[in-house]
Amino acid sequence: MSRKNTQTRTRILTAAWHLLETDGTVRMSDIAKQAGISRQALYLHFPSRAELLIATTRYLDEVKHVDERLTANRAARSGREKLSLFVEVWGNYIPEIHGVARALMAMQDSDEEARNAWADRMHAVREGCEAAVDRIEADGLLAPGLDRKTASDLIWTLLSVRNWEQLRLGCGWSQEAYIAQMKRLAELTVIAPDR
Amino acid sequence: MSRKNTQTRTRILTAAWHLLETDGTVRMSDIAKQAGISRQALYLHFPSRAELLIATTRYLDEVKHVDERLTANRAARSGREKLSLFVEVWGNYIPEIHGVARALMAMQDSDEEARNAWADRMHAVREGCEAAVDRIEADGLLAPGLDRKTASDLIWTLLSVRNWEQLRLGCGWSQEAYIAQMKRLAELTVIAPDR
DNA sequence: AAGTCAACTTGACACGGCGTCAAGTTTTTC
């Protein structure tokens, strides 16, 4: 791997992280200043703004142990429980990565790498949705008229960062309200109604 | 009013519209070329890119008669029917404005005017949601545990342009499938279940 | 103690888009 200077690298990444968390628009020069190095030195560690942001998300994922969190619902005893746990875990993860996510989403139009990186992250989320849906189908509880793909698409869309933004930031919801409603909607969406 | 030259103005607006419809990234120079005038002449009609895009959405709204369409569900006999009609009308309007919407959403971070203009458009949609929700409550069918605000927030979020993008473009859904599922979800979300 | 190498600094510059300005030309209007 031979990283230039691991210390500086992580200083940059945490600088980017914290800035993105609070501030809307973050320039390379801002990150450099916060990390205590020159703007040009950033390019000794990352080839472009896009790659720096991508590295920041990976860094966050690592520090915050996303993967473990997202698969923490392995032990769920039912599809319903698995879905509920997944909504809770992912829904509560969103606010922690929202700053970086925002920045990465913003450059999707202009930067192919950013697009791929984000698509990749979202793919991991999608797999969580699929796992829950598969289990629900195995339980024989998949809502009539839905196939697995459609059901996963719906849950995945429901749990998008944009929707979180709109409800929490746009509509002023509390995080608890968000989680509660998402659980309710997710169940309503893919689980066959009692009768 | 005293518009410089109305002909040129609408040439610009239709040029912007058509470009945005097909192409992802559209520069001022592209619009000028398409309209058959010089780039600088655009600024004789619109003070900035943001205002040009805003004017383009207004132009589209006018040409396509959004307002009439969005209120076409006045005659609905029940809240349920009103909601269904609203989902159908708005959901089928999204693809027609998607190009411009995309561009306007993209500059939300950088431009306050664009932000306000978009918020304003979305406010109109929200009113449609509220009207349906109010009617549903009047019918005594609002799902237990939901207040009007929460219900409207949910429907409004469900019907966001971003969600349409994700399902139609990201997941490859047909427009019909999109409409059908949105109707189903909207009802499930806010209407009390049969018993 | 001299030498080397990696990490970093400073200052300059190109590029792409937006927006502006000044000076000229064409078209309309009266």
Next chain:
DNA sequence: GAAAAACTTGACGCCGTGTCAAGTTGACTT
């Protein structure tokens, strides 16, 4: 046929990203 409006051309400033060249600094050899 003169004045006013609409538009053109060419140049320029601003901003942020990314690049380049020529230093400086400190640590590690030998």
